[in-house]
Every structure is written in structure tokens, then in C-alpha cells.
Amino acid sequence: MKRFLPLFSRYAIISTLPVLFSSLAFAGKAEVETAIQQALPQYSIENVQLHSGSGLYTVTLKDGPALHVTADGKYFTTGDIYHIKGAAVENETQKAKLAAIEALPASDMIVFKAPNEKTHITVFTDVDCAYCRMLHKEVPKLNEMGITVRYLAYPRAGLGSDGYKKMVSIWCSDDPKAWLTKAKGGENVPENTCVNPVADDYNLGNSIGVRGTPSIVLQDGQLIPGYLPADSLAKELGL
Template structure:
């Protein structure tokens, strides 16, 4: 079978190479999405399907794999479309795929308990929460950290998660593990951002590696990576006033 891959490059769609797809016997399930999840195979191997959802495109489903990759499939799994699905409405193009990514990203991050975060919040009422993947060896992360007090004054909490950008065998990973193992994580984070030595062990039950893999799963490619409450991912340094504007909290 010839399968058509659909990739979005700029504003144009490009066609990619064919892929052979084999199908399992149809499961006797009432729900089409569940049936598709059960029957999808590639080269004789079951696909690691994490979820299947209906789309506004009649007859097509969004399939998300356990690796985080996503594509679209017809109900029989004979044809795949790889790329983003857009709705052409009165207000212009709406990226439906990115909207779905945002929802899933927000849901995944909500599962991280506060006990596994390094949280900076102000003394006043909280108005919004940012989740930020960080690495103390990253200059732009240090620049962002200088804005944290300003964000707190605006009622914006900053919840740090660990993302050693050079991997788990890096110096950055070791520093992050020291921070998460510290008795006072916020003070240790402040010291790390100032590039000061952090005393203490890395030998504790810390979540740094899990958060590193979580970051990759939700699309983090560098630091800082700022996630807004609705799940939108904002890569790189963004000034406090601009973030407040994006949150609808600008003065």
C-alpha cells in the first residue's frame, strides 16, 4: 500500500515518501478511534499508540504515539498524513494540531506535583502560573531569572522544572540535581543562577531525569522554555512585561 505523508513547510504542503502499513484483524469495538488504535501496524509491528482522537476532517483521526509524535490516519489505517491540520475560517488559519498539542502539554505538566518543582511566588494573590524548563548553565535562563521578582510582583508564579540542555551526563544536570536535593531549593536555584557553587549531594531521589524526558516529550528543544497556563510553549527568553501581556495581565 502506498501511504501519503503530508508535511507542512511554511505555508505549503509537501509530499513525502510512501510507507507500507499492515493491519491487524478489525477489533469488534464500537468506537472507531479505539478500533483504529487496536489495528495499526507498521512492517508487521504494532504501533505504540498513546491516543486516537476524532478530527473535524471527516473520516480522519489524529494518532499520537507514546514517543510524542503525531500524525493523521483514515479509519482503516491505510493512509497517513504527517503535519499540522489547519482550519481555514473567517478569522484566517487556525492550527488545530497546535491547539491539541497545547491541551496535551498542559495536561502533562499538571501531573507534576508542586513538591517536584522549584516555585517562586510573590506575597500577594496569585494571578497566573508559568512553568519554565531551566538549566543554570544557560545564559538566557540566568537572564530570565533576573525577571522572576518582577513577575512575582505582578502576581505571576514561576514554577521551574529541570532540563539539562546538554543531557544527563552534563555538568548542568549535576547542578540541577544538587538544587533538587537541597533543603532549600529556591535558595539553591538562586545560587545556581548566580553561578555560585552549591554544596550538597546529588544522591537523593530527585526528579531531574524524569523532568528532562518530560521536557523532550512536550516539545522542549532548549532553555528557557516557558509554558503558559493554556499549554502554549514559548521558547527562549521573554521579558516580564511581554509575558504579562501574553497572559492578559499587562498594566
């Protein structure tokens, strides 16, 4: 003989499901955070977020790599997460990097806009970096090719360093584009202070895997670690 739950009992079970799910998710997040803090005490955790598609937790470490951690906190890996969609493979980590960068207002960047823009690159830069200076010399050529160059600050020596102070002074100057070019040519920048995005840029760079300069983010989210000549960059961009 079939037996049925009373109507009110079925409703009660259904109504508790969202609460149960959220409790389980919270427990997993707490376990992951505790496990990573114990295993990697040299890093501080900036964010822990569930990646719903894979069931892994993405842990963002300050000045460290992004980790993908199992819900029990016993296993982790680094690198990108790929989503298989039939014959297509989509890099979801790149999509997240791109979304974070594209959400930034252009007013917080130093932008060298191409007159006939076809695409853009976003460059994490340091004014004292020799390869950053090489890339900057090619900005006019990149602009001619239709590539807009958007700069974000990444003082390699960290927050509070001399490089950091130089970049704050540039971003706070009366003409950031001109002073960035002068600084990359070896000129001293007059000290300036203001509300600026330099620290936020630096932290964003760390969170998406920037470890040196220049680091170039293409419009599809691909991160290129290091200098590429203008012609090679154009090929990467499909131009």
C-alpha cells in the same frame, strides 16, 4: 418480500462490534508503530495513542517531535492539532501539553510564588543557560506583577551530563529555591542525590516540544521557546 435476520443473529452481530472495533484500532496502532520504526530508526517510540477526533495516531518519540500519523502508517505530519468548533478554533495539542504539566505536583517543582497570584508560568530551565539566568533575575518583578514562576528541570546536554548532575543536586538540596538562585549566579552546588524528578521533567519537556531553554508554558498551554522580558511576558498573559 422482506427478510429479517433471526433475533439471535442480530444480537450476535451487535455483541461483536466492540471486539471488532478494538481489533481494528489495535491493528492500526501496530501498523503505525512498525511504519515509524522503519522510517525513523534513529528515534525510539515512547507512546502511540489514537486521537479519536481526527482519526490520526499521535506518536511520541524520545528526544524527538510528536507525529500525527494516518492509520495505515503511510503519512504523517508534525505540529499541533486544531479542532474547529463552528467559529471557534481550539488547539488540542496545547490542551494536552497543559494537562500533562498541570498534573505534576507542585512539590516536584521549584516554585517562586507571587504574593497576590493572578496567573502562573511553568519554565523548563537549565542552570548553565545564559537566557535562563536573565529570566531568573526578573522573577521578583514577575512576582510583583502577580505571576508565579514554577521551574521544571531541563538539562540541555541530556541525562547524565554535568548539567543534569547540578540540577539533581539542586532539587535534592536542603533549600532548592536558594540553591537554584545561587547556581544561576555562578556558584558551585554541593553534590546531593535523592529520589528526584529531573529525568521525568526532561522527558516531559521533550514530549511536548521543548528543544532549548528557557521554554515557558503559559497557563493556557501556549509554549514560548526562549526568553521574554517580564513586561512582554505579562502582555502574553493578558496582564
